[in-house]
Amino acid sequence: SSPPSPILSSPTSWSLSVPPSPSPSFALSSLSPTASVREFSSEQAEELFDSSSPASSVEEGGFLPFGHELEGDSISSFSPSSYDCFVCSSTHTRPGDLAEHMRRQHDVEQYCRETAKIAELQMERCPSCLQVFSFLTRHKVCTGPPAANPREKEDGAEVVVQFAGKEWPAGVPKPPSGMPHPNTFAAAKRLHDAVPAMAKTNWVQLLTLVLRNFADECGEDGSEQGMVSSLTALMSLSKVLEKPRGGLKGAKAARNRVMRFFEAVEERDLSSFLTEPEERKISQFEETQERLDQGAVRRATAKLKQGGYFSKATSILKSEEKFNPATVEVLAKLKEKFPEPPSEKIGRIEPPGPASPFFVMDDADFTKCLKKVFNGASGGRTGLTGDHMVPILHSAEGRAQLLRVVALIINGQLPEWMHPYFAGFRCIGLGKKVRPICIGEFILRLASKCILQMVDKDDVEKFFMAKGNRKNVFQFASAIMNGQDSLVHFVSHLMADPKKPDRVVAKIDGKNAFPSINRAAAVNDTVEAFPVLHRYLHWLYKHKAHVYNGTSAITSHTGILQGEGCSCIVFDTGVQKILVKAGNVNHDRVGFDLHILAQRDDVYLVGAPEDVRAAYNVLIKGMAELDIEVQPAKS
Numbered sequence: 001s002s003p004p005s006p007i008l009s010s011p012t013s014w015s016l017s018v019p020p021s022p023s024p025s026f027a028l029s030s031l032s033p034t035a036s037v038r039e040f041s042s043e044q045a046e047e048l049f050d051s052s053s054p055a056s057s058v059e060e061g062g063f064l065p066f067g068h069e070l071e072g073d074s075i076s077s078f079s080p081s082s083y084d085c086f087v088c089s090s091t092h093t094r095p096g097d098l099a100e101h102m103r104r105q106h107d108v109e110q111y112c113r114e115t116a117k118i119a120e121l122q123m124e125r126c127p128s129c130l131q132v133f134s135f136l137t138r139h140k141v142c143t144g145p146p147a148a149n150p151r152e153k154e155d156g157a158e159v160v161v162q163f164a165g166k167e168w169p170a171g172v173p174k175p176p177s178g179m180p181h182p183n184t185f186a187a188a189k190r191l192h193d194a195v196p197a198m199a200k201t202n203w204v205q206l207l208t209l210v211l212r213n214f215a216d217e218c219g220e221d222g223s224e225q226g227m228v229s230s231l232t233a234l235m236s237l238s239k240v241l242e243k244p245r246g247g248l249k250g251a252k253a254a255r256n257r258v259m260r261f262f263e264a265v266e267e268r269d270l271s272s273f274l275t276e277p278e279e280r281k282i283s284q285f286e287e288t289q290e291r292l293d294q295g296a297v298r299r300a301t302a303k304l305k306q307g308g309y310f311s312k313a314t315s316i317l318k319s320e321e322k323f324n325p326a327t328v329e330v331l332a333k334l335k336e337k338f339p340e341p342p343s344e345k346i347g348r349i350e351p352p353g354p355a356s357p358f359f360v361m362d363d364a365d366f367t368k369c370l371k372k373v374f375n376g377a378s379g380g381r382t383g384l385t386g387d388h389m390v391p392i393l394h395s396a397e398g399r400a401q402l403l404r405v406v407a408l409i410i411n412g413q414l415p416e417w418m419h420p421y422f423a424g425f426r427c428i429g430l431g432k433k434v435r436p437i438c439i440g441e442f443i444l445r446l447a448s449k450c451i452l453q454m455v456d457k458d459d460v461e462k463f464f465m466a467k468g469n470r471k472n473v474f475q476f477a478s479a480i481m482n483g484q485d486s487l488v489h490f491v492s493h494l495m496a497d498p499k500k501p502d503r504v505v506a507k508i509d510g511k512n513a514f515p516s517i518n519r520a521a522a523v524n525d526t527v528e529a530f531p532v533l534h535r536y537l538h539w540l541y542k543h544k545a546h547v548y549n550g551t552s553a554i555t556s557h558t559g560i561l562q563g564e565g566c567s568c569i570v571f572d573t574g575v576q577k578i579l580v581k582a583g584n585v586n587h588d589r590v591g592f593d594l595h596i597l598a599q600r601d602d603v604y605l606v607g608a609p610e611d612v613r614a615a616y617n618v619l620i621k622g623m624a625e626l627d628i629e630v631q632p633a634k635s
Contacts, residue, residue, distance in 0.1 A: 086117050088271060095122040096134040103131050105271050107163065109177060167553040168420065169544045175417040179228045182424050183551070184274060185235040187383030189242040196251035200391045202258040203240075207392050209265055210234050211401035218408055218415075227415065229268045234405075235421055236261075238382040239273045324429040326550030333434040334427060334549050337515050340557045341627060347520025349542050350527070352412070356534040359410040361450060366403050367393070369450045373442070380441035381426050381548060389442060402446075409447045412539035419543050425561060427547035427554060436515060438547050438563040447536065448565025454532045455569075463529055464572065473583040473596045478572045487599050494595055494606045503593065504609050506616055509634040510601035510623060514571055515559035518627045522560060522574025529573055537566060558627070571600065578622030579603070582615040601628065 082091045083098045087106050092098040098121060102111055111118065112130040123132045166181050168174060195203045210233045217226035240261045244253060264270050324330045361369075370393060379385040392398040408414055409422060425438035440448075464475035474490075476483030495503055510516075523541050527534040545561065546553045560567045560574075575598070582605075583596045594607035594615055603619060605612045623630055 083121055086114065086121075087111055090271075094134070099123050099132045099134045103133075105274060107178070107180060109163075167546065169546050169555065172419055172543050173415075173417045176224045176228050178225065179417075180232060180274060182235075182381070182420050182546075185238070185421075186381045186548070186551075187238055187242075187379070189244075191238060191241045191379075191383050191388070192243045192250075192254060194387045195241065195391055196254050198251050199255035199258050202255060202262065204391050204395045204398050206240070206258055206262045206265070207237070207389075208395065208398040208401050209262065210237065211398070211405050213265070215401060215404035215408065218413065227418075229270075231418060231421060232270055232274070233265045235382060236270055236273050238379070238384045238388075241384075241388060322431065324431075324434055326552075330429045330434055331549050331552050331554075334429050334436055335554055337434070337436045337512055338547070338554050338556050338559070339516060340555075341518075347518060347524075349520050349523050349538055351542075352527075352534045352538055357532050358535065359407050359451060359454065359532075361403065361407075361454070363396070363399060363403070365453065366399060366406075366450065369453050370399065370402075370446065373446050373449055377445070378439060379426075380439050380444075381424055382441060384442050386442055402443075405443065406447045406450055409444065409539070410451050410536045412535045414539070416543070419539075420546060423540060423543075423545050425545065425547045425563070427549045429549070436547070436562060438561040440561075440564055445565055451533060451536045452566060452569070455530050459530065460569075464576065472594055473576075473579050473598075475572050475576060475579070475598045477598070477600045478569055484599050487597050487604070490597060491604055491606060500593060500608075502609065503607060504612055506605040506612050507635055508603040508605070508616065508619055508623075509631045511629040511631040513601035513628050514562040514567065515556065516627050516629065517559050517571060517574055518625075519558040519560065521626060522570050525577060526570045526573040530569070533566065533569075537570065540564070540566075568600070572598075574626060575601065575623075575628075578619060578626065581622060582618040585614045585618050586611045 082093060083095055084091055085098060085101060085106075087102065087110050090101060090105075092101055108130045111132065112125070115125065118125055118132055123134055125132055163174065163181050166183065168181075210230070213226075214230040214234050216222060217230040240257045241254060242257075243250060261270075261273060264273065370389075374386040374390055374393075377386060379388075392402060414422070422441060422444050425440050428437050428439065429435065430437050460478060464478050465480075474487075476487045480486050491505060494500075495505060497503070519541055523537050527537055541560075545556045547556055547561070548554070560571050579596050579598055583594065586592055586594070589611070591608065592611060594605065594611040596615065597604045597606065605615050605619075607615075620630060
């Protein structure tokens, strides 16, 4: 019988125990399969295999080195026709193909400690990122310091190196072994704009299966490895819709990929769909996606015109804020937009208690929310959009499973290690000032839409439009549709009042307000005013999040993620307290005259000069307490 493969320390250090025999001759062929056989005596064979080995003394019964076989008393060396992956047992024809397979299909922790097996298969391991290559000299990606080797715990158990050389949010537990890094699911190819008609039935069946598996595994009877496989399938759905070609052939290819993915999910083997995209291709895809978003802007303005919001549509078309491509300069400016505050200012978001309400929604209300997110918005890192999810609208079973997953997210019932997969945003720089806009995954946008639907609209209006003692504080952004136009008309009306000729108007504008506001203070104020949001906001903001510009991760330490569904109401609620405080200043003065009108962080003070001055000072101090810097040039 053939002996098992050996485990050796390096590909050039062979050791062999030769059984005693009366001076036989050994046949050793060169590495070329077409070379002639060369004859060696037993002494020469011993010298060939043992002299270069660091362990020249080997007991009898030792194994032959890889690429050699024993036929009788003859040892023949040959060029292997295949190289088997020791992680998944897949077969490859060259060491380079095997190395590329292991880098793309397996995490580093699955093979980084198998030094002997790596060497045996004629590969090398990078000392920085711990990935394998057939020729390490060609690997020029790693520029940082070498990664630390796996350490050992106090009890002697090995600690597996996970996601070596890749960024992971600090403070978030790492996932179980076998779960790919979030970068694995980033889209690197253009997707179908919508699911082809001939693939819709299979696509709905696939969505239903994947969502059901994920909801079941995250329940009480789920297993850790079940969560890994079901989350992997959920995050890989966009891989099915990659568009290699158009027309009828592209539609047939999409249908076939859907069917193959369905079978892979049932067999829990998604290796063929999990090729980790190259960084260059991810960057190219996101630049292309940003250009496609310009078309989404035009479609959005057309919808506004149909709804009668002509001024808003006109302002969008006149806007000079364009999407900036993912370059080094843009990345540097974006990093400045996400400051890291001192540790004493970070604060703590209060966890939900037993009295915090859970999210419950019936199918009719969920269907209304689902229709609202089919708005042509671009996708997050995976590229999946609402247009891809439209077919599930017509499947009662599919909607039920999607609602189960949304409820798990809103109620904060997912494991903490899943946070980076759902809360990892695609970040783009908008306009000359490179304003950071975060684009989340479709399922997270749907979750925020559903939980906002549970907030009573009358409570929102009362909170933002009549909170002051004299009802003189108004936040137009959250309480009034097209509030910016209403604010302008209201200011003009107040200033044109003939009974108040001495009125003045002052404006305060925050600088980089959304990413800078004290996150804990804003979230805690929001859940106090609107308790139904508590569980969702605590899950979303309790950990630092990663936003990605191209392939570069930026850590969001504090602030609100501008573009996330609940970000506006959280920001407005966090600022409302200081607006109310400023609105009550000087209220005992005879002839008190003050109105505070706000559109997010743009605040207008209208009234008597002495009252406006006093309120202005209170607002400046309050914004500093919330870590919001005032822009003198726009105030």
